[in-house]
Amino acid sequence: MTRTHITGSFQLMKSLNRSVILTIIREYGPISRADIAKQTKLTPPTVTNIVSELLETGIVKESAIGKSKGGRKPILLTIEAKHSYIIGVDVGGRSIRAVLTDLDATIEHQVTHVLPKEMNEHTFLNVLKEVITDVLSHSSCPKEKMIGIGVGMHGIVDHTDGIALYAPNFNLSNIPIKQELEDYFEITTYVENDARALALGESWFGNGKDIDHVLCMNVGTGIGAGIILNNELFYGHHGTAGEIGHTVVDMHGKRCQCGNDGCLQTIASSEALQQRALEALGSGRKSMLMKNNLSGKVIHECAMAGDELAIELLEETGTYLGIAIINIIHFMNPEKVIIGGGVSKAGDFILEPLKKVVQTKALTEQARNTEIVLSHLGDNGTVIGAVTIVLKQIFSRNSAVS
Ligand SMILES: [Zn+2]
Missing domain, CATH: 3.30.420.40 (ATPase, nucleotide binding domain)
Structure with missing residues (x-):
């Protein structure tokens, strides 16, 4: 190994440890240097050195004084969020x-x-x-x-x-x-x-916190899924894992924008919801819905006002999403399923029929009880997730290298 290689790997190790320490402070702060050493298994002098560097940059600050277990009271560290x-x-x-x-x-x-x-x-x-x-x-x-x-x-x-x-x-x-x-x-x-x-956003700040295997479905104009396995995003060989919107649920169904027929997206996306509403109105169904003013929001509002057609359309969407999710539960066995995106705003109107599919069709008792929840971050889910992609570069969840 050349000297440059040695220096390079030492720098990397140092920066990895710096990142690990920052993550511990972010997740457990206010925390003392001694507790950081315990959590990371790094030696107390290594922790003290890295913390000094971090204090100098201003990304870490000393805050409250902790409780003493005998001897001097430790100074606790937190992240300076406005850094x-x-x-x-x-x-x-x-x-x-x-x-x-x-x-x-x-x-x-x-x-x-x-x-x-x-x-x-x-x-x-x-x-x-x-x-x-x-x-x-x-x-x-x-x-x-x-x-x-x-x-x-x-x-x-x-x-x-x-x-x-x-x-x-x-x-x-x-x-x-x-x-x-x-x-x-x-x-x-x-x-x-x-x-x-x-x-990623749900995994750091929302309903996916502290869960190793999460499926997160984004149901809006299109339908996609983010898969977290062992606490890491799963990409697949070519990075296209999660294209759940283009799994075929009806081989005689409508043509999808991808060119195939009967993709989940042609039935359960927000566009599909509006399309089905138009067709029902066209066939003479009585409803508060009006052809010239259709949106997911309007359909949800009419469902809340008790409109039968609106309720039925949302139920149908929930049922199809449930069919897609039961397939994923059998295939991937996630601990939790999170539903986000515009369509998820219809809340229980889609969540209840969706859960019903899972509770009646899942193979095992545990699978039937897979937790299915709406996104905690709501409209901000994707933007907070986008922010998390950047945070992930600073706060590493890997182990420290001693
Ligand atoms: Zn498709």
């Missing part, structure tokens, strides 16, 4: 939402821009830059405190190079998001599929 800031972006089918947060993922400012109906790569990237410029301009935070931009993008994403390989809602391919944003803003940018971003 750095992050921009999280959610690129949906119809709009782009961006937030600015601190290191606790607390939102300080947010903006949403509606996307034009027809777009080419150039117009899309321009809107994306406008949204980020907008959120930056409303913040008093200096640019050098910005440590990253995280983008949750629908469709197939190459997360290594930050390229949107295929964005079905825009019918665009190979959009170099990372490169464009880094050239324009000079801020490191990470791009991830939106369902995977949501799963």
